Amino acid sequence: MNYQVACNTPFNKSLLTYQSDxxxxIGQSVTAPLGKREVLGWVIKEDDGEAASLNLKSIKNKFDEVMNLSEHEMKLYSWMSDYYHYPLGQLVNDALPKSMKRPRPLEAMISSKVEHLEELTPDQEEVFERIEKSLTDKFSKHLIHGVTGSGKTHIYLHLMKKVLKEGRSVLFLLPEINLTPQFLDKFRSVLDQKIYAYSSEVGASQKYQLRDTLKKNKDPIVIVGVRSSVFLPIENIGLIIVDEEHDSSFKQDDRCAYNARDVAIKRASMLQIPVVLGSATPSLESYNSLINTQLYYPLKKRVHGFNLPTIEILDQRENRDGETIEHWPLTRKSMKAIEDAYKNGEQALVFINRLGFSSYLQCSSCGHQFQCPNCSTNMRYFKARNEISCQTCATKTTMPSICPECSCITLMQKGYGTEKVEQVLKEAIKGLRVERFDRDEIKNLEQLKDSLDRFHRHEVDVLVGTQMLSKGHNFKKVNTVIVLGIDQQLNFPDFRAMERAWQTLVQVSGRSGRFGQPGKVLVQTHSPEHPLFVHITQHHFSEFYEEELDLRQRATCPPVAKMAVIYLTYKDKNILIKKSLELGQWLEGLKNHHYDKVDILGPRPAIMEKRVNKFTWTILLRSSDLMQLHAVLSMCQSNLDNFKPVQIKMDVDPQVIS
Structure with missing residues (x-):
């Protein structure tokens, strides 16, 4: 018999034909020869076509039963390969855990004492009842659009209990690992089924063992996991929930650039089960697709009648209203708000999405900036480590003492980050206990849990953090939040810049006043007249979306149209430019002769043109005709050899156009 096998190789889109006695x-994992080596592959189908007359190589061995694919997995991976234009064999290999001969035992989390789940409020009950009607054997997509503190998690739990009671399992997707501990604690306290966590903190052996367990398991269970858990072979699954569905962490950047939210929706469609999306700031794609349906559920008020925080925009421009720079980058009003919170026995959060002490170093004499030798970006200064470091390639060196261009010894520290703000607060307010909450300070789940536990016990007065602080956390004594650096997001050259800034501000603001006390949020900016701040300060619920959708319509950007980006990367810049221009011309030819509804924009250098000693150029494809867009991408994928030696990657539905 001859078989088509999806092998772990980019050659021929990974699809090769072998014979076997x-x-x-179908779905069997095998090892097969490819050149002088053996590769892992999966049987796709029997092949008795033209290949039957060829002298084919033989499949070596069956590989591992745990790595075999079910019919549903085969369909899902095949769809992903087609939609994201990525070789099927490489996709499957990336998604599955490594095979283990002697995996370690796996233990599920289960509570010894289950607490009573609180009743739903009338608003929550209405949402629950409407979704509950769809918990049947058919596909439906729901969006819970609820303000921060409206009790979306409580609705999730009631839906989960309903599905589990009926003997079916639940997949709960989270965007980031830092949200996992609190959800696990909550789920374990009110659900009496086995719960498994799945994230980068789970070791290779446990991932393999979990896959083996899930393939054999028929009992209802709960999986709480990040992006990659969307691939787990959960039997008898009855519900998928995607919390913080707007979050860009659901989008994978390297290898196959899939969006776990969209894959979850497709998987639910294939399995004919409901999928529930939830967010205080849903993506424009989700909002636009469901706003005019019965499957959109707005929750405009916090539970228990608690109010949303008061949001004030602070003008940070120099010398405005006699403001001093004594505690730069914090304004006098921000400092007073933190000091008042401290005196009142409360806690505060300071959000700034930048690591380190300063953004870069600059010579005061000649203006020289210390750039990374491998990337087209400045190196960031980290004071505690006394070094400058590249945030792209991790190149680091000891803090320089003189300028290499003019030998001046005065080097200015420009910009700021979490480390700088931490120092300013400690020096300005005596006795204030300040800690950082960023990936430079917290490197694993244990450190994360320890930091959150100490903050909940009020052993820390102020947390200075990055994106890790912005969503999902419930801090009882936090009623003051300071936001720094939002201008950087607003001015980023991307059509989603406004949407991201809106999401960041709403999510960060939502950490304040969640337990009934009056909340206060201060947003520092150099552009206080920006129209976005009107939506933020007045807590607009849908006005921002309507305004932004109008802009997207005018600009023909998602969700009005579909986009894809082709990235071309190579070590030699001149060859890269030549091949980029050739591909651009070839695509223009396709457009002119066959696909007139596809816009070709570029080629152009990437925003960060040089990364790790390789240069990148991009070509943007845009179309309101999805079939034509994918046809162009398929043609491109079939002709990649014409543009060697340049490496080409395709990103469908990009979250960031870099």
Whole structure:
């Protein structure tokens, strides 16, 4: 028998034909020869076509039963390969855990004492009842658009209990690992089924063992996991929930650039089960697709009648209203708000999405800036480590003492980050206990849990953090939040810049006043007249979306149209430019002769043109005709050899156009 096998190789889109004396099942994992080596592959189908007359190589061995794919997995991976234009064999290999001969035992989390789940409020009950009606054997997509503190998690739990009671399992997707501990604690306290966590903190052996367990398990369970858990082979699944569905962390940047939210929706469609999306700041794509349906559920008020925080925009421009720079980058009003919170026995958060002490160093004499030798970006200064470091390639060196261009010894520290703000607060307010909450300070789940536990016990007065602080956390004594650096997001050259800034501000603001006390949020900016701040300060619920959708319509940007980006990367810049221009011309030819509804924009250098000693150029494809867009991408994928030696990657539905 001859079989088509999806192998772990980019060659021929990973699809190769082999012969076997033994009959094989579709989805069977095998090892097969490729050149002088053996590769892992999966049997796709029997192949008795033209290949039957060829002198084919033989499949070596069956590989591992745990790595075999079910019919549903085969369909899902095949759809992903087609939609994201990525070789099927490489996709499957990336998604599955490594095979283990002697995996460690796996233990599920289960509570010894289950607490009573609180009743739903009338608003929550209405949402629950409407979704509950769809918990049948058919696909439906729901969006819970609720302000921060409206009790979306409480609705999730009631839906989960309903599905589990019926003997079916639940997949709960989270965007980031830092949200996992609190959800696990909550789920374990009110659900009496086995709960498994899945994230980068789970070791390779446990991932393999979990896959083996899930393939054999028929009992209802709960999986709480990040992006990659969307691939787990959960039997008898009855519900998928995607919390913080707007979050860009659901989008994978390297290898196959899939969006776990969209894959979850597709998986639910294939399995004919409901999928529930939830967010205080849903993506424009989700909002636009469901706003005019019965499957959109707005929750405009916090539970228990608690009020949303008061948001004030602070003008940070120099010398405005006699403001001093004594505690730069914090204004006098921000400092007073933190000091008042401290005196009142409360806690505060300071959000700034930048690591380190300063953004870069600059010579005061000649203006020289210390750039990374491998990337087209400045190196960031980290004071505690006394070094400058590249945030792209991790190149680091000891803090320089003189300028290499003019030998001046006065080097200015420009910009600021979490480390700078931490020092300013400690020096300005005596006795204030300040800690950082960023990936430079917190490197694993244990450190994360310890930091959050100490903050909840009020052993820390102020947390200075990055994006890790912005969503999902419930801090009882936090009623003051300071936001720095939002201008950087607003001015980023991307059509989603406004949407991201809106999401960041709403999510960060939502950490304040969640337990009934009056909340206060101060947003520092150099552009206080920006129209976005009107939506933020007045807590607009849908006005921002309507305004932004109008802009997207005018600019023909998602969700009005579909986009894809082609990235071309190579070590030699001149060859890269030549091949980029050739591909651009070839695509223009396709457009002119066959696909007139596809816009070709570029080629142009990437925003960060040089990364790790390789240069990148981009070509943007845009179309309101999805079929034509994918046809162009398929043609491009089939002709990649014409543009060697340049490496080409395709990103469908990009979150960031870099």
């Amino acid at each position: 033994e009959r094989l099942e």
